[in-house]
Amino acid sequence: MKQQIFERIRSLGQLSRIEVAKDLGVSAGSVTTLTSELLQDGYLEETRSAPRDVTRGRPKVALQVRRSAGYVAGIKISNEAHTAVVVDFAGRPVGEARLSAEQGAGTLEGLLDAAQKIFAMAVADAGLARGDVSAVGVGLPGMVDHASGIWLWSPLLNERRIPIRDLLTERVGLPVQIDNDVNLLTLAELWYGAGRSVSDFAVVTIEQGVGMGLVLGHNLYRGAHGFGMELGHVKVQLDGALCRCGRRGCLEAYIADYALVREAHVALGLVNRPTGASSSVLLESLYDQAKAGNEAARTIFRRAARFLALTLANVVNLFDPPLIILSGERMRYDYLYEDDTLEEAKTMTLDKGRPDTRIEIHAWGDWVWARGAATLALSALTDARLAGEAA
Numbered sequence: 001m002k003q004q005i006f007e008r009i010r011s012l013g014q015l016s017r018i019e020v021a022k023d024l025g026v027s028a029g030s031v032t033t034l035t036s037e038l039l040q041d042g043y044l045e046e047t048r049s050a051p052r053d054v055t056r057g058r059p060k061v062a063l064q065v066r067r068s069a070g071y072v073a074g075i076k077i078s079n080e081a082h083t084a085v086v087v088d089f090a091g092r093p094v095g096e097a098r099l100s101a102e103q104g105a106g107t108l109e110g111l112l113d114a115a116q117k118i119f120a121m122a123v124a125d126a127g128l129a130r131g132d133v134s135a136v137g138v139g140l141p142g143m144v145d146h147a148s149g150i151w152l153w154s155p156l157l158n159e160r161r162i163p164i165r166d167l168l169t170e171r172v173g174l175p176v177q178i179d180n181d182v183n184l185l186t187l188a189e190l191w192y193g194a195g196r197s198v199s200d201f202a203v204v205t206i207e208q209g210v211g212m213g214l215v216l217g218h219n220l221y222r223g224a225h226g227f228g229m230e231l232g233h234v235k236v237q238l239d240g241a242l243c244r245c246g247r248r249g250c251l252e253a254y255i256a257d258y259a260l261v262r263e264a265h266v267a268l269g270l271v272n273r274p275t276g277a278s279s280s281v282l283l284e285s286l287y288d289q290a291k292a293g294n295e296a297a298r299t300i301f302r303r304a305a306r307f308l309a310l311t312l313a314n315v316v317n318l319f320d321p322p323l324i325i326l327s328g329e330r331m332r333y334d335y336l337y338e339d340d341t342l343e344e345a346k347t348m349t350l351d352k353g354r355p356d357t358r359i360e361i362h363a364w365g366d367w368v369w370a371r372g373a374a375t376l377a378l379s380a381l382t383d384a385r386l387a388g389e390a391a
């Protein structure tokens with residue numbers, strides 16, 4: 001119960017004891033006892049918030065997390081740029097860093113070096129010493145077994161089954177937790193975003209690949225082995241286009257960056273004159289062409305949007321979530337979620353009078369992923385500290 005009280009206050013920022021008791025259905029007496037322990041241990045502090053009714057005299061006393069009670073770092077490893085944040089005990093960012101992924105790309109050593117470097121940069125940016133930070137969370141693309149700490153499959157390296165958690169722990173000298181990057185984005189939504197108000201929701205991301213995160217009953221669902229939620233490899237076509245996973249007909253092969261780039265070469269007339277441009281540059285120019293009315297470019301985006309509609313409908317038909325959050329870099333491209341796409345998704349879901357699933361678009365940048373990684377570390381740290389005491 002103590003942990004629940006703490007999480008409630010952290011999630012809402014400031015709460016009075018009476019509000020805590022009401023929200024969690026606990027007696028005022030227990031709340032007073034447990035919060036005084038949290039105050040004594042330095043996890044919470046009192047604050048005088050503005051009175052709701054000035055004629056009633058004394059300002060109300062609220063509780064909030066004591067921000068300096070601990071710090072953790074979150075790192076997102078990616079194929080373009082790595083990002084890192086340091087957050088305080090309330091989960092608020094106090095330092096950040098960004099590092100191009102080019103250096104040391106393609107090798108495990110290079111990746112470990114980069115993680116170590118960006119961690120140090122973020123800690124320095126926060127004005128802290130390494131000893132002030134208690135734990136690190138790391139978000140990785142590909143297939144990650146959170147429980148065993150093994151990176152099963154990575155789009156960045158050729159090695160398989162890398163014991164990355166232990167390797168990173170050795171490098172940074174702190175306890176490390178790892179998870180799939182989309183799970184961590186989902187965790188950020190659960191803690192700080194739209195997910196705070198619902199017990200079940202799905203997150204669908206479109207970036208280099210297509211990912212999905214799922215929250216059931218306020219908890220992240222990970223599957224048994226770290227291979228779940230691979231929405232990008234759900235088959236949408238028998239014997240279809242070749243996917244980077246080696247199979248055919250996966251959603252990613254129709255909608256991910258590399259799939260669009262493959263078609264962009266044709267649409268932009270680049271087949272016989274390779275430009276050497278990065279996929280993001282090519283996609284930007286394809287998008288500009290589509291907006292300017294280039295029919296071939298428009299068709300490529302339109303087709304990707306139809307596959308997205310099909311995907312959303314499948315998620316709704318399978319899980320019936322009250323909310324789907326669409327996230328990721330590509331959400332800047334409005335074709336993906338224009339009314340046509342959402343309408344089309346609706347025509348493929350069972351209607352029979354079911355209420356529409358709310359679909360929200362969050363075109364957040366890299367930082368939210370790193371913040372999700374920090375959340376993983378913070379959650380583990382909080383559990384360890386609070387569970388270590390009498391419940």
Ligand SMILES: [Zn+2]
Nearest residue numbers: 233243245250
């Ligand atoms: Zn695939």
